[in-house]
Amino acid sequence: MESLYQHFASVLDRYYQPNTTLPSMAKIVLAFSGGVDSRLLLELLRRYQQAQSIACHAVYVHHGLSVNADSWASKCLLWAEDAGISCSVEYVSLDLSSGESVELLAREARYQALAKYVNAGDLLLTGQHADDQIETFLLALKRGSGPKGLSSMAESMAFSGGQIVRPLLCVKREQIEAVAHQLGLEWVEDESNQDTRYDRNFLRHRVVPELSQRWPSIHQSVQRSASLCAEQESLLDELLNTAFEYALLNDLSLSIDALETHSQLARARLIRMWLAKLNANMPTQAQLNLIWNEVALAQQDANPKLQLKQGEVRRFQKRLYWVTETADVSMWQNTIQTDLPVVLPERLGELTLCSTSSEANIALPSKPELLRITFNPEGLSARPSTRNHSRKLKKLFQEYNVPSWLRRQTPILMYQDQVVAVAGLFVDQAFSGKDCELVWRKSL
Incomplete structure (x- = not known):
């Protein structure tokens, strides 16, 4: 147990950074299914939380696929309470008629639910281990994947503004179960894990045990191959980075x-x-x-x-x-003040009337408190400072080569019923000046 905890703590120490710009908000979130892997992670996290005095939270995702799911959720809440870690239950529904595999649907729904709890600087802990890595590698091999797929799972990766961290990725399943038994832990057993109709379960029960018996070092070999593939992927990105930035x-x-x-x-x-x-x-x-x-x-x-x-x-x-499919924001409006960023809807970024910009090109009106943002160009006209006549925004979007799907996703700065500026495109001649600049910082 002690060596496993030291390994766990060293992994978290590498990634958890309490001295970030948001130290009070940085936390560790545990993806808590109640299976032996996440059950042991809860126990390890309990000890780490006590040693480091950090905020931790566990999340059980209820897929509704098993008649036992309600019982599992209750047990997870109880175990988390005993560990002194708060816990939430997230209910998700799967579209089983979509034609996608249940495994894929469940995984996507699970990560969408977990993303709600992960903010900038946070870590999301998941329980994948060395046996899972072999299964992932073999599934990628079955699909005919290249180095990207064969690199399998990384110990950490970006996720929802924070990071996913897999502290047990180099630990075998048998080691995890041995420590869990040693600590007297209880956990849930998902009956679907025995169904070898699922590819991963087939590998888990039929293939990996045979490989391990024949080649006891197969776990380390797969991990090494996956790491080498990941290194090749990183090298390719590094060599092509200049060309990518240009394109x-x-x-x-x-x-x-x-x-x-x-x-x-x-x-x-x-x-x-x-x-x-x-x-x-x-x-x-x-x-x-x-x-x-x-x-x-x-x-x-x-x-x-x-x-x-x-x-x-x-x-x-x-x-x-x-x-990507986007929600209609044409009815959204918001006031704006100088130097106070406005967060736009649907991850469209933020808009700021920056008064300190060296490229200021807007003159503030007599009543700047009446300035507002809209996304609806319907019926609006403007006269860019470089044009001799006003035109409908529909025509101006065409002239400025704005793709049709972005024309109702582009912020418009209004003063009463007049167009002041269209973000990233132009300033109306009537509001041309040197007071401020309309800065649009887009989100990915």
Whole structure:
């Protein structure tokens, strides 16, 4: 037990940084299923919390897939209370008619639920261990994955403004169970874990035990191969980073002209880097070919797009755009004051009327308290300071090459019923001056 705790504590010490800009808010969140892995993590976290005096919270995600789920949730609440760690139960529902595997649906729903509890500087602890790593590696091999997939699970990765950390990733399942028995811990057993119709369970019960018996060092070998694949992925990104920064434009679109200067292999990698930056699922090799041949290289007058799982890749003005389904914000409005950032809806970033900017180009009106933000261009006209006549915003968006799907996602600064400025595009001539600048900081 002691050596395992020391390993656990050393992993957390590497990633938990109480001296961040938000020290009072940084906390550790445990993904708590009640299985032996997370049950042991709760016990280790109890001791770590006492030693470090930090905020911890456990979350049980109730998928509703088992008749025992309510009982498991109750046990998790009780165990967390005994450990002195607060605990929440998150209920999720799965669309079992979607055609996706239950495993994938449950995993996606679980992480969406957990993301609600993770903020900047927080750590999310999950219980994956060395046997899980072998299973993940073999599943990637079965799918024909390249180095990205074969790198399997990292000890840590960015998640919802914080990080996922897997403190047990180098620890075998048998070690975890031995320590749990030694401590006299109780845990839940999910009956679905015995169902070998699921690929992961088939590997767990039929394949990995045979591999371990034949090659006792298989866990370390897989971990080493996964780490080497991850290193190769990092090296590729490092070598192509300059080219990627050149191809990536300010609005997070990707320049087709820049992509055309590279080989097919480098171009495919740059597109993958772009989608990774936008937190999209990685496309298959066939989808990568379609992105280039059917979207990027489509006829000039076409409006091509490729539907992927989480969104669409579209082309506009020799650029590739990643477009996700967005809520209608045309009815949203908010007042704005100088130098006080306004958080925009639907992760559209924040808007600031910056009075200290060296590029100030707006003159404040006589009653600045009447300034407001809207996203609805319907019926509005403006006269950019570089134009001789006013035009409907619909026409101006076209002239300024704003893609159709972004025209109701672009903030408009209003004074009463007059357009003052459109963020990132222009200032109306009637409000041209040197008092402030409208700064739009976009979110990914």
